[in-house]
Amino acid sequence: MKLVSTILPIAGALMIVFGIVILLAFPTYIARKIQSENYLGHEPNGSLNAMTKSWLTPTYDMKLAIWVYSVTNAKAVVDGAKPHVVEKGPYTFIEKQSKNYTFLIGDERILYFNNHTYHFSSNDSCLTCFLNDKVTVPNILLQKLIDAHDEAGFAIKFAIEEAIKLANESVFLTVNVGDLLFNGYDDPLVSKICHYPLVNTICKSLGIPDKIGLFYGQNNTDDGSYLINTGLKAATDLGKLYAWKNMTILPGKYWYGPQARMINGTDGQLFSPFLLPNQKLTIFVGQICRSVDMEVTGAQVFRGVDTYEYSPAKSMNDVEFQRSLGFCNPLSPIYFADPEIQPRNCSPKGLMDISSCAPNNPRIYISQPHFYGSPSALGSAIDGLARPSENDRTYVLINPFVGVVTEAMRRSQLNIGVLPGKIPTLSKLKPSIIPIIWLNETAIFDEETRGLLTQVSFFTKISTFVGIIVLSLGCFLILLTIGTLLVKKYYRKVEEPLINDDDEEEEIEVPLPNASLIVIQEAPVIQPVVVEPVAYQAI
Known part of the structure; x- marks a missing residue:
């Protein structure tokens, strides 16, 4: 007890x-x-x-895998046919990063440059993928001259038209994969046009380079300086971005509104600990000169570590919301007449027009691979293009308690806007958005992490x-x-017994009711009625 x-x-x-x-x-x-x-x-x-x-x-194990789209019917496209592409890849590059840094403001902030180097890995590429493979792709620089042609005087128009007429390849050209990506290539048509006495000034004003490549000049280089918070005073401020390329806000030539030009969020390299499931992440991406919102789309265990899965927020595909921020180009060419596919004064849904950010401002649109998340009309406009799937989406896995990335899959597709302009020899060419490459940038944490x-x-x-x-x-x-x-x-x-033994021997007395409380009412005595004889008097 x-x-x-x-x-x-x-x-x-x-x-x-x-x-x-x-x-x-x-x-x-x-x-x-x-x-x-x-x-x-x-x-x-x-x-x-x-x-x-x-x-x-x-x-981290970091790789850049690239698939190239090669147009197989270039001449037919110029005559009005639908583009047909063949996808080849991946051409895989091993990525390494190293940073140069300077601590500032009592070690509360750090200014750094992030240097990227890419080395081709034949072991991680497809068996038939080599950098000297030939591919036919849209002529990026020619579109700049087509735009200039529409606004130029007679002499310049004539020079551009004659050069295009005499060229074997105009709207499309064939190049090596290595030159298309990092090495850069000479554009014979553009070089020829830009040597005309009257046109060379236009070429210089447009900033047309001697060589061009999708990532030309970006190997073994950085994408500008970043000024971020070190998290010394508060862990929740870790990675907070204050400036990029010494700018706290982008200049007017970028984007089409003040909010779109804001430099905010984190640098995408560091995240604060103790993340909440309803907490959005804003990441500034220097390559596209803008901030991107990410939101939690799930939770999973990756290699034994609990993570939240972050994907681009739904608002990224909300055209009216993006327009209100200033990301819609009001002078965007019309590729699709249906406003449900391409809203007025904006690029088609699911596409991001980064022409104001890219060097020399080529007409480049970024989407997810195979136009994942875009109207089906964009994929249907290209023959040979694979159907989009869940493998085409971008996501990042982050351990919310520590704020460390465990896996990142950043998938994107580069598309070129092709227009005929007012050039007679291109009059049959239909305005179209043609994919040129899609890539998957992966980063997986190392064993020590x-x-x-x-x-x-x-x-x-x-x-x-x-x-x-x-x-x-x-x-x-x-x-x-x-x-x-x-x-x-x-x-x-x-x-416990209900009756004791002693109680059994005792006589049970039933108390009588109190006599004084009982009133007995006697029955009334009935007296006999004596009827006396009545004397009748004789009449």
Whole structure:
């Protein structure tokens, strides 16, 4: 009885207290540990901390896989046919990053340049993929001259028209994959046109280069300086972007509204810890000169680590919302007459017009591969194009507790807007948006990072599990004690005799009611009625 009334409740109470301490104290300890180490900066001895070293030269497995679309019926397209493409790839490049940096404002901010290098990997590419493969693609620079032709004087118009007429290839040209991507190529037609005495000034004013390539000049280079928060004072500010290329806001030549020109969000390299499932992430992407919103679209365990899955927010495909921000080009050419496919004064749905951001302002549109998320009319306008699938979408997996990326799949497609302008020899060419490449930029965390995240996840789960078990046992002991006492009390009452032995020998007296309280009413006495004889008088 003493065990039940004393020891069990004390043990239960202690377990409850201990369970609550485990559930509250251990996660708090982990959180404080993360806050104390999750910043870019120095150790007390002056050396760079582990996070900064990892950030400077990330050991993630990073690859850039590119698929190229080659147009097989170039001459027929000029005569009005629908483009037919063949997709080949992947041409895979191993990516390495390294940063040059300077701490500022008491180590609260850091200015850095992120250098990217790409090396072709035949082992990770398709068996028949070589950089000297020939592909036929739209002539990017010619579109600049077509636009200039429409606004030029007679002499310049004549020079451009004659050059295009004499050229074997005009709207399309055939180049090596390596030159198309990083090495750059000479455009014989554009070079010929730009050597005309009257046209060369137009070429210079348009900024037409001697060589062109989709990523020409971007290998072993950076995309400008970034000024971010180090997270030293507050972990929630880690990665916050203040300036890009020494600009706190983009100049007027970028985009078509002040909000679109804002430089905000993070740099996409670092994320703050303790992310919430309803928390949106805003990432500034220097390659497209704009911020992109990401939202949680799911949760999953990736290689033993709990993650949130982030994908582009639905608002990214909301044309009217993007127009209100200033991302719609009011002078966008009309490719589709249906406003449900291409709203007025904007690019077709699902496409991002980055012509104001790209060097020399070519008519380039970014979409997801195979026009995933766009109206089906865009894919139907191109023969040979694979149907879009879930494998074409972009997503990032982030451990929300630490804010570390575990896997990133950034998939995008570069498309060229092809227009005939007012050139007679191109009068049959139909306005179209032709894909030129699609790419998948992948980054997967290394084993060391995985090990650290797995430890954090493991100890957090174990502490939660142990805390719940101990708390449950404590509650069980308390309930067991209460139940035992109630049962014993119940049986004690049941076992007590209802009649004692002494009571059996006693005479049971039934008390009479109090006589004084009983009133007996006597029945009334009925007196006999005596009828006396009546004397009748004789008449």
